[in-house]
Each structure stands twice: as C-alpha cells, then as structure tokens.
Amino acid sequence: MSINVVEKIDDLVKVKSVLVSVSDKSGLDKFIPRLVEINPEIKILSTGGTYGKIKEILGKAADTCLTQVSDYTGQPETQGGLVKTLDFKIYLxxxxxxxxxxxxxxxxxxxxxxxxxxxxxLYPFKETISKSDVTVEQARGNIDIGGPCMIRASAKNFLRVAPVVDPSDYEMIISEIKANNGMTSLDLRFRLAQKAFDHTAVYDRAIADFLKQQAFSDVSGCYKK
Structure with a gap:
C-alpha cells in the first residue's frame, strides 16, 4: 500500500465550513454567533438536536448559513439517529x-x-455507566460511532482541519481565529488534534473497561425473553 506524503500545506486556513454535532451543547450560544460574526459567509453543517439548537441560537441568520447534514449528503438520518454523519461526502x-x-x-x-x-x-457514556442500576443495553446504546470517526478524521487532517472537542476551548479558539482574520493556525490545529486523540482514547478506554467488568450471564440475560 502506498502512503500519501504531504509536502505542502497552508499555515493559516480560513474557517469557511464547520460541522457541528455535540452531546454537550454548553457554550454554543456564544461560540456559534461569534464564528458567524467573524465570517458572515461561513457555512455550518449540523445534525439532529444540535441543528435545532443552532437554529434557535441564530434565528433568521440560520436561513443563510445553516444546513442539515442529511440535506447536504442527500441521505436522511436513520430512525433514532443511528446513522447521521457516516457518509462519503462528509469524510471526503x-x-x-x-x-x-x-x-x-x-x-x-x-x-x-x-x-x-x-x-x-460524544454520547455521555461515562455518565450513563455511573448510574447504579445501569444495564449493559443502556450502556451499549450510548456507545458513539459517528462522533469518534469525525474526531479522528479531523484530527488526522490537522494539516487543514481544526478538531474541537472541549467547550472550555471555545473562547480560546475564537480569540485565535479573530486574531488571524478568520483563520486557524497550524499551531492551533495541532494542539487541538492532540486533545482530540486523547478525548477518543479516554472514551474508548471507558467502554473497554466497562465491558471487561461485565459477566457474560448478565449480558446475555439482557436479551432473553
């Protein structure tokens, strides 16, 4: 297998298109409007409840900048939001x-x-399994698939993409983008990538540890009628 080797990149990349899909929606009410303020022509792709929240935040401004992922890909979300972002156009x-x-x-x-x-x-897996009466099925339902895939893809391509996983970073990110005339720097993208891979590693470790602690009889008992 030949490996693609990148020899040329841009240090500064203008934030023209953003994909937003979050379980923790705190901070969006300030972060999203400031992104739009910095670049009024920005395009935002979003899903499910996040789309609804951003539409509420932006009001009429959402008409010109906000698009549902399903409208962008041409593929409607599956029942219960099982598949929303796992699409060729997204990962390209x-x-x-x-x-x-x-x-x-x-x-x-x-x-x-x-x-x-x-x-x-990501889906609140740790919060779910911290409940004393949690079942394996409830835990399984909170294993996020699309989220880690998007985080890993964007973090891998920190050469161009800024992966944002922590709402506490919103203020810092806005400050740096504003200082760079609407652009992210390679330094910022690299720092965010480090944090992104740590985020998915901790998430996967929590899942692995939880499953390891379950007896098979308890697991199989969840699904027997």
Whole structure:
C-alpha cells in the first residue's frame, strides 16, 4: 500500500465550513454567533438536536448559513439517529488535502465541501455507566460511532482541519481565529488534534473497561425473553 506524503500545506486556513454535532451543547450560544460574526459567509453543517439548537441560537441568520447534514449528503438520518454523519461526502470533506489534485478532483466530482472545523463531543457514556442500576443495553446504546470517526478524521487532517472537542476551548479558539482574520493556525490545529486523540482514547478506554467488568450471564440475560 502506498502512503500519501504531504509536502505542502497552508499555515493559516480560513474557517469557511464547520460541522457541528455535540452531546454537550454548553457554550454554543456564544461560540456559534461569534464564528458567524467573524465570517458572515461561513457555512455550518449540523445534525439532529444540535441543528435545532443552532437554529434557535441564530434565528433568521440560520436561513443563510445553516444546513442539515442529511440535506447536504442527500441521505436522511436513520430512525433514532443511528446513522447521521457516516457518509462519503462528509469524510471526503474532512480528509481532503488542499494541494492534492486527486482529492480536489473528488471534491469537484461529488460536489462535496472541504470542512475546516469539526465541533464534536460524544454520547455521555461515562455518565450513563455511573448510574447504579445501569444495564449493559443502556450502556451499549450510548456507545458513539459517528462522533469518534469525525474526531479522528479531523484530527488526522490537522494539516487543514481544526478538531474541537472541549467547550472550555471555545473562547480560546475564537480569540485565535479573530486574531488571524478568520483563520486557524497550524499551531492551533495541532494542539487541538492532540486533545482530540486523547478525548477518543479516554472514551474508548471507558467502554473497554466497562465491558471487561461485565459477566457474560448478565449480558446475555439482557436479551432473553
């Protein structure tokens, strides 16, 4: 297998397109309007409850900048939100490299959009399993799939994409973007990538530890009628 080696990147990348899908919606009421203020032409992709929250926050301004992921991909969310963001156009937008001609050709062919920032945090698995009466099935239902995939893809491509996983970083990120005329720096993207991979590592460790502690009889008993 040949490995793509990147030899040219941009230090500063303008935040034109943002994908937002969060379990913890704290801080969005300040973060999203300030992103729009910095770049009034910004495009925001979002899903489910996050889309509804951003629409509420932005009011009429949402009409020009906010799009549901399902409308962008042409694939409706599955029942219960089981599949929302696992789509070729999403991951092409996350992983594409600016100076890769093949990637740019794929972008043009699919009419995808390069995504410059991903704002994602995960289903509350730790909070769920901390309950004394939690069942294996309840825990299983709170294992996030699309979220970690988006975080990993954006963090891998920190050369161009800013992965944002912690609401406490919103103020710092806005400050740096504003100082750079609406752009993220490579230094910021790299720092966010470090935090993003740590975020998914801790999440996966919690899942693995929980499952390891369960007796198979308890697991199988959840599904027997």
């Amino acid at each position: 937008g996350l992983l594409t490299e600016t100076y890769n001609d093949s990637h740019q050709s794929d972008i043009e062919r699919t009419q995808a959009v390069p995504i410059d920032m991903v704002v994602v945090n």
